Amino acid sequence: MDRLSRRALLRGVGTAGFLAAVAGCGVPPAYVRPGERKAPDRSAADDSLTFANWPLYIDVDDHDKQRRPTLDAFERRTGISVTYTEEINDNDEFFGKISPALMNHQTTGRDLIVISDWMCSRFVRLGWVQEMDRSRQPNVAKHLDPLLLKPAFDPGRKHCVPWQSxxxxxxxxxxxxxxxxxxxxxxxxxxxxxxxxxxxxxxxxxxxxxxxxxxxxxxxxxxxxxxxxxxxxxxxxxxxxxxxxxxxxxxxxxxxxxxxxxxxxxxxxxxxxxxxxxxxxxxxxxxxxWSESLMIPDLAAHKRNAERLVDYYYEPAVAAELATWVNYVCPVPAARDVLASAKDKETAALAEDPLIFPDDGMRGRLAIARDISxxxxxxxxxxxxxxxxx
Missing domain, CATH: 3.40.190.10 (Periplasmic binding protein-like II)
Known part of the structure; x- marks a missing residue:
């Protein structure tokens, strides 16, 4: 199965150079203060959300590539319609695509995005993402891998939650x-x-x-x-x-x-x-x-719906289903037991793969790097x- 790497190349001085350039061209400061990040949440009246992700980074139906079983199940359970786009091909490219809106206090038109943690750190520093309400995300609070809990740029993962690692x-x-x-x-x-x-x-x-x-x-x-x-x-x-x-x-x-x-x-x-x-x-x-993480951009119109979707993917059974397709390190260790109990032998074998569920010896040698400021x-x-x- 063809896969695309979600780890993008840094081109030149990347976004740091971009921000320095706009600062010298009369553009308002990029930082957004906490009180200016929220928009009126339309979730209660509008059962929808827009989710931007990388290509080939979610489970698909073997017979119909337009169907995404875990996402379809979320829609049936909640009644929330998800517009899912595979529009992120490079961290810097996507930054350039949505940064004009964010720095000018405008909506991006997206409620949920997935970007690499080194890019997440810039969004957090710039105030371009909102804190998630963990009281509404019991699965994240219970099942997020402790190894991923405290990145230097976002202690406690208040602004982002790993999609895959x-x-x-x-x-x-x-x-x-x-x-x-x-x-x-x-x-x-x-x-x-x-x-x-x-x-x-x-x-x-x-x-x-x-x-x-x-x-x-x-x-x-x-x-x-x-x-x-x-x-x-x-x-x-x-x-x-x-x-x-x-x-x-x-x-x-x-x-x-x-x-x-x-x-x-x-x-x-x-x-x-x-x-x-x-x-x-x-x-x-x-x-x-490392991780690629889910974030809710400033002025997202469906923040509560986005938080529900994030928490849904931290249910061990859902995380297990996703892991069987993407084959990256699963950020939900409890999904291992779900896979181990599978009747299908190939699926059950994934529970023993240390590249999906690192064993204790491997976990002891893993670390999240301090980001580059x-x-x-x-x-x-x-x-x-x-x-x-x-």
């Missing part, structure tokens, strides 16, 4: 390499010269590489970043790193042109189905746990992109 680790062809990879530093061994790829996007790449240097990514510093880039730059000069990639590392691994790659856990599940020699490893030093981003992006060649 994943791990940035290392994928490699164990048979062709002829040995195991257990540490990030194993990528720099002589037998991998010219056969390694790293991710091109700074937000996607930096955390794992820092962890390989022994850095606690929950509190990394600029000095940690510079030491990491010094090492990467030296490896580029030595032609050890074959290239920097987006999601196309999948093709490189499949063809055998590359033996090891910085990779996303959800992609490797699909790779392993086609090639059992491909392994995914969370290095001993650790790997980054708006002040840090221009300098760090310039440094990183100079190495990558963006």
């Amino acid at each position: 994943g791990i940035t680790g290392i994928a490699y062809n164990r048979r062709k390499l002829g040995r195991e990879i257990k540490h990030t530093g194993d990528l720099w061994a002589a037998d991998l010269k010219g056969r390694v790829t790293l991710l091109a996007g700074m937000d996607e790449a930096f955390a794992l590489l820092m962890q390989g240097e022994g850095v606690d990514i929950t509190r990394w510093t600029a000095d940690d970043f510079h030491r990491m880039t010094d090492r990467v730059a030296a490896l580029v000069r030595a032609q050890h790193i074959r290239r920097f990639t987006g999601n196309d590392y999948i093709k490189d691994l499949s063809s055998g042109d590359v033996l090891a790659a910085q990779a996303y856990s959800g992609d490797v599940i699909q790779l392993k189905a086609d090639n059992p020699d491909i392994e995914f490893v969370v290095p001993e030093e650790g790997a980054e746990l 708006a002040e840090e981003r221009p300098e760090l992006a310039k440094e990183w992109n100079g190495i990558v060649g963006l």
Whole structure:
């Protein structure tokens, strides 16, 4: 089944540069104060909501690709009609699409969106999203994975709730390499010269590489970043790193042109189905746990309906049904028991897949990276992109 990576490349200085530019062009300050974020909620009188997501990121019916079983079930149960759009193909692109409305205190026309947490952090800082009412979301309060509860940019997950999660680790062809990879530093061994790829996007790449240097990514510093880039730059000069990639590392691994790659856990599940020699490893030093999260933008017209939909997807049975299709790390650990009890053997086997439900050993090596602040981003992006060649 074809999949699209939800981890987008950072282009240039990205949105930080965009915000700096508009600030110098007579555009009003982008920050929205708390009292200006809500609109009159029409949920009670209008049983509808608009939900913007990424392509191929929800379950579909095997016989009718226009049907989405979990979403259809929500509509039948609640009477709420959901307009579901697959319009998010890149975090920066979507930011550019809706930011003019948000910074000018206008509605985006969307009640619920899904974006990567590093982009969520910017929305939170800018005041472009509303707090969710957890008193109306008992499933989120009960079932959200504790590992995902306290990102630095949004302690307690007041403004966002993970849709799906994943791990940035290392994928490699164990048979062709002829040995195991257990540490990030194993990528720099002589037998991998010219056969390694790293991710091109700074937000996607930096955390794992820092962890390989022994850095606690929950509190990394600029000095940690510079030491990491010094090492990467030296490896580029030595032609050890074959290239920097987006999601196309999948093709490189499949063809055998590359033996090891910085990779996303959800992609490797699909790779392993086609090639059992491909392994995914969370290095001993650790790997980054990331999410793409649900958020309610400012002035959303159906906030209560959106909160109901978010809470619905945190019912373990619903989360389990979604997990069987998307194959990313499920943010609802209780869904594991639902899958384990399935009569279908393939479905039950998913409960034992550590790339969907990480085991205790793996969980102990996962961490959510401190996000890159708006002040840090221009300098760090310039440094990183100079190495990558963006």
